Structures are given as C-alpha cells and as structure tokens.
Amino acid sequence: MLRFILRRLLALIPTFVGITLVVFIMIRAIPGDPILTILAEDYSEELAQEYRQKMGLDRPVVVQYLIWLKGMVTGDWGNSLISQEPVIREVAKRLPVTLELLVLALAFAVVFSVPFGVISAVKPNSMPDHTLMTVSMLGISLPEFFLGALLLIVFALKLQWLPATSFVPLSGGLFENLRHMLLPAVTLGSARMAMFTRLIRNSMLEVVRQDYIDTARAKGLSEWLVINKHALKNALVPTVTVIGLQIGYLIGGAIIVESLFALPGIGSLGIDSILQRDYPVVQAFVIVSATGFLLANFAVDIVYTFLDPRIRVR
Amino acid sequence: MNNALLRIQGLRTYFYTEEGVVRAADGVDLEIFPGETLGLVGESGCGKTVTAKSILRLIPDPPGRVVEGSVFFEGRDLLKLDRRSLRREIRGNRISMIFQDPMTSLNPVYTVGEQVSEAFRAHRRIGRARALRESVEILGRVGIASPERMVREYPHRYSGGMRQRAMIAMALACRPALLLADEPSTALDVTIQAQILELMKHLREEFQTSILLITHNLGVVAEMADRVAVMYAGQVVEKCGVERFFDGPAHPYATGLLHSFPGMARRAGRLDPIPGSIPDMVRPPEGCRFHPRCRKALPRCTENPPPVTRLEEGHLVRCWLYE
C-alpha cells in the first residue's frame, strides 16, 4: 500500500512541472515591464539594466525558467513588492486558514449530503425527496458571494449572532475560531452539499436496483443495514470521484469566500495581490492553489482505491 | 392435499410503468410439498423471477406491487405478515433465495466472509468471530477450496462457479425449509453447471430442503425436479409430475417447450420451436393468452380465458382442449 501511494505520488511530478511552466508563462505574458513596476519612481536606464542582470532576465528563457523553478522548489519565492516580506512566509502564515476553511466546508457538505441523499433515494418522488431536490437545485444555482452576503447580513449584522468580517486563528481558542469560521464554511460548503446530495441520490437509486441488494434483503437483513451498509458503500464509490472534481470548485469558491469574509487565507492574499499587481505573490498563490488541487485529487484517488476492493492493489 | 409447505394462490404482481401496467404475475397458483423439488419453467419474461421474489416480498415498490393473492407458508400468509417477522423468521431463515447471475449477486465491496457471516448473524445471536468460523465451515461444505483464506477475499477474486457456491452457502446457512433457486446454473458454463447441480442435489439430501427450481433448461428439470410447473405470460398453464411431463404434457405450450428443447427433440427426431414470441405483458391477448401461437387453437380460445382442468391426481392444465 505504501509503495503504491509513493508510486502515485511520483507520477504527480510531471503535472507539477507542467503547472509551474504554465505559471511561468502566465507571469511573462503579463503586459508591461516588471522592472518598471519594481523600480517605479526610481526608474533609470542603468538601474533597470542592473536589475535585469540581477534577476537573470538577460539570460535565455529556458535558463530563466530553470532558475525560477529551482527557486520555487527550494522555497525561494522572492519578496512581496508591496510589503517587501518574503512571500513564502506570508503563504505559510495564511495556508492553515484556507486549509481549515476547505476542510470545514467539505465536512459540512459531506456530513449533510450523505443522509439527505439517502433519504431522497429511499423513497424517490416522495415529499422529502421533492423538497430536498428543490432545495438542492436552488443551492447549486446560488453563487457563493450572494449566499455569503445574505448570511453575513442576516446572522452577523442584523441578528448579531455571529461575527462578521473578523477572524480568530485556532490559537485563539477552538470555540472562538469556529464561531468565526462558521459562516464562511457554510457559505462555501452549501453548493457542494447540494451537489453531493443529488449525486448520492442518483448513485443510490442506481445501486438499490442491483442484485446484491436483493441478496441482502433475502438474507433477512434489516432495511437499515441494507441501505446504510450494502447500498451506501457502493453508492459512495462513484461519488468519491466526483467529490475529487468538485474540490476544484471548492478551491475556487474559497477565493471568493475569503475575500467576502476578509479571512486571511491564500485566496484573499491572491486576490489582493492581483489587484495590487504584486506578481511574486500572485505566482505563489497560483502555484500553491494548483498544487493543492493536485494533492487533493491524489488523496481522493487513494480513498477511492480504499473503498473499491476491485482496484485495490496488494 | 393440505400438507403443502408453501401454497401460492391467485398471486398477482403488477409493475406500474410509463408504458402501462405490466402484469408480470397474473393469477399464479403453485404449491411446494415438503422435501420436493418443483421445477418452474417457461420462456424468458413469463414471470418466473417475479413469482419467486413475490414470495419473499422482494418486489421493488415502486414500480411493482403484489396486488392480490396469498402465499401460505407454515400456516401463515407471508403477504400479510408484518415486516419484522418476515425479516426475522422467514427471509434467509426459513426461506432462502439464490439468484440468476452470481457475478452480480454478491456485494463487491464486502468480503465473502462478511457476507456469509451476515446470514448467520441476522438470525442467531452470535458474535462476529463465531459467525466467521461458521462461514469458513459452510464454505468448505459447498466446496470452496481453502475456505480459511477465501473468507477474507472479495467477490472479484472468486470465479462464477465459486460465487454461486458462496451464494448457496449463504442461502443454506440457517438450514431453510425452502430454497428459491432462480436459474442457479444458467449463467455458468456447462461443466460448472453440472457441479453446481450436483452440489445442490447433495445438499438437498443433507439439509432436507424443498426447492423451487426456476430454469429454462429442461435437462436441469429432468435431473433435479420431482414435479414441473409450466408458466406462460404470468400464469401457470400446467402442473404435473416430472415423468408425466417428459412423457408428453397436456398443454400445447408445454408440448411446444418440450419439442423446442434440443435434448428432448433428439428423441422426437426434430427440433420444433414455438412460433412467435411471448405476448406484451401490458396488453395480453384476450381469451387464452397462448392462442395466437397455438396450433390447436379453437374459436373459443380467442374469446374466453380457459379454466383449470384436473386431468388426474396432481395433473392440472389451463386449456380449452380438455374442458
């Protein structure tokens, strides 16, 4: 199993290199001379020449890329043009916030969607099913920033039950931290919860038609076991793959939610740096997000093999 | 005649589909006596599986429903029994079922041991370890080599024949009085088929189980069955002892079946398939359902459904020819 995981991990390297290449090209493709931005008022032809040499911009592009890639891999991500701080330090500070947000949102989505999907599928076309399907359709169609804005106004500003756009890190106490994370996590998780609910329902409907479900019933198992043991595990197998794809949407949504709730995570860092044209930070933001997506899909792959013995290796 | 183990009377199971009401079982009468094997034969789609599933109330609802009839078993009507007793006392305990396709009838995500254990644990208060030990035992009895190892394997490591053996083990775990075997060997290749039938015969002796044996294969009937029931378009059209059947049944459809079966036709000298195909179960023909395909059809066959006639003790036929 460990060797299998390791092998899969190694197989990610080409994709990772591809990602860095795309980011490198993206940064080069931004119109305008980066030296101009860095030097701003101090600009002079000599100084610019000196900077170009210092940053290796006079070398061939391939060499530039390799130097840059080496920096990315060894953690030399440059300094922020705005704060002059090392980018990697800022990213390290903010990464836990984003990870917590993602984990909470995904947990929220999964914890509710599984029972909802099952309830829907057990009695298709019943009242509960229709209600859940209607609500989930609304959930899928609701953009994060609108839902977030509504929740913010109702629960934070009007009712004042929960804090608005402030943040308390985990070190400030679990309860306080969760209180501040609740609205963002619910905002981010809702659309995915709606989507998973529908997926699990459809998957369950497919599974309960299978012969082995009849076998389980014919054995005399309780309906509870038939549904929650025999049907659900099979229904989750295809769902897990889709959850992997949905993590992409979750990462995209986190960018929006962090900006909306002013959470100090990677997403809001990315948006701020883009609006301020702070390119060293922008490239770090993109690489970290894309790599996170890559690793998340990898994790899903592993879970998938764990769920489905047919593709498990020994 | 009231000593039947199982007695199905007037069973009607309908499916409510977009195309209309499928009358999959439309007045089925059957009985199975203690210790006997009843062969249920008929073309594909005539309602054999639906009849067997109706006994254990395994019909998916929606779209299906048992709308009428009774299934008496050991003095109780299974169709009226509360769900809890049905589950605890009947399913997997007094009556077990094995299905047509062993490739799909085991759950792919649990080990075979787990699945066989469940059959024990559903009906007896025993722990996990004990159930697993008994699973090893019974898997050995049905001919799984090195069962200690195989209990821990997932179904995809089993061949078709082994899976069907595992299904049989699961079904016999609680020594049921009745086994509903829905084409237990059809999906397997010939040599494996013979092995499975041999195993069933052997276990039938050992466990004293009655069997409802559903099959297309008249060879299997000849091999295994004591009596035969022939189904056509949701109804039983003839019931008789197995010798009577192979000597020449009364119903033209049963005769047709016999003549279209390669093994039997050799004796008769030619293969003689029944013309046409099974009717639309949403709108079955008026009168006798078989009349559009029947060589001996009389005028009244097109008008009124034929009554059931008793030709001799234990030989019933649903046909106007014998009225």
Added chain:
Amino acid sequence: MEKRSMFGIVFRRLVRRKTAVFGLLVFFLMVLVAFLADLIAPYGPNEMLEGMQYRPPSFAHPMGTDMLGRDVLSRVIHGARVSLGVGIVSMVAASLVGIPLGIISGYYRRWVDQILMRVVDLMLAFPVFLLAIMIMVVLSPSASNVAVALTIVYIPRYARLVRGVVLSIRENEYIEAVRALGIRPWRIFLFHILPNCIAPVMVLVTISVGVAIIAEASLSFLGMGTQPPTPSWGSDLREALTTMELNPWLGIFPGLAILLTVLGVNLLGDGLRDAIDPRLKQ
C-alpha cells in the same frame, strides 16, 4: 429525417417534465430581457436621477435606486446582457473550438492526440475558477475578456468530451467500413462523427452556461471582471456590499437575478440530460 425524429423525441421527453419547462421558460425570458433591455428598462443603466440616491423599492422604482441615484431595475435588466452574453458566447465559442480539436484528437490519435491531450490534461489540472483568474491576470478586466477567459478554460473540457465520443464511435465497425470505401476524412467528420457529438455537447453547453454565468458574476464581484459603470450583476453586488445592511435591495435584486437565471439554465440542463439519456432517470 432520422435526426429530426431524434430531436423530436428529446423535445417531447423534455416538455413532459415540469421543471425542465420552467427552466426553458426562465431561460428564454432572460434571453428576451437581455435582447430588449433598451426597450424594457425604464431608465438608462447609467442614468443618474437628481436627488434620488438610496431610495428603497417603490412604485416608480420597483427595485429602488443606488448610491448614484441609478434605477436598480434598469441596471438589473441591462446586467442580463453581460451575464447571459458572457455565459452563452463563451460556451458556444468553447464548443466550436473544442469539438474540432476533440474530433481531430480522437480520429487521428498518435502524436496529434498525444500533444493535444497533454495540453488538455495540464489545463484540467487547474480548478476552473483559478484558471479563469489566471487568464484575467494577463488580460485586462472587462466583460469581453471574461468571455475570452471562460472560452479558454472550457475548450479542453469540450475537446476531452468529444474525443471520448469519437473514440467510442471509432470502435464501431461502420466508421472503418466507411473509411475502407475511400470516403474523405472531412466527410466522415461531418456526416458520421459530428452528429453523434451533438447530444453530449448540448448537455455540457447547457450545464456549463450556468457555471460560466456564476464565474462571470464572481470575477466581477472580485473586481476582476466587468468593470463599473458597465452594469453587471456581480460588480453591482460588489458595490452594494458596503451599504447592504442599510440598503439590502441594492444587492438582493442583482443576486436574485443571478439565482433565477442559473436556476433556469440548470433545470433546463438537467431535463435535457434526462431526455437525451433516460437511463439516468429513475
């Protein structure tokens, strides 16, 4: 003849479902609003009414007015142009580029396929929204550039889908037979492969239009898409946010417009998928 009856069957299955009909109606209504915005909107989208700042909804202004005294209803109506325009144009453009790429890739296989699919895989390694943001970093923020970005983001998705369809058709012997008859490749594409791609592509287009509309609104909400004063639901909501506690209508109506439009598109897409592939339906 064959094809018309296929569309006929799909259409009849589609209108049998109430939710799909609702989606179809909403979608057409929104398209109509977008086309006729100049005629329906009571005011110009950027017309500032003297002394009419922050008016709550009233008979004269059913959705109120904003901080500059602009009529919110008129802005929402004009916002449909950007929203639907970007959503539909980008998905149609992406499919127009993606379909031939997918066909070429699936048909010729070998190095063409290798190279194309490498690029496709690489692009799919980025989350949709992140890739859109990356492209917007390079382009300057505007509605038309958002359309360009979403087109680029979705091209690999269509190419991948169509390639899959082509590969499964290739398995069919009849393409081999047609080829053996010496029929030219472009005729094979046009008359034998393309028709089979229409259904799955249509489903993907409908489903992605909803995603694209949300993406446009989200980019604009973050300040990276449509820029004020161009009316767009996303950027209007962004501007409304600071005073939304006091003037909730400023954000709620653009938000509801997005919700309704995306809901319509999603219901339509769902119905379409069921109608084309009834296997998935219960």
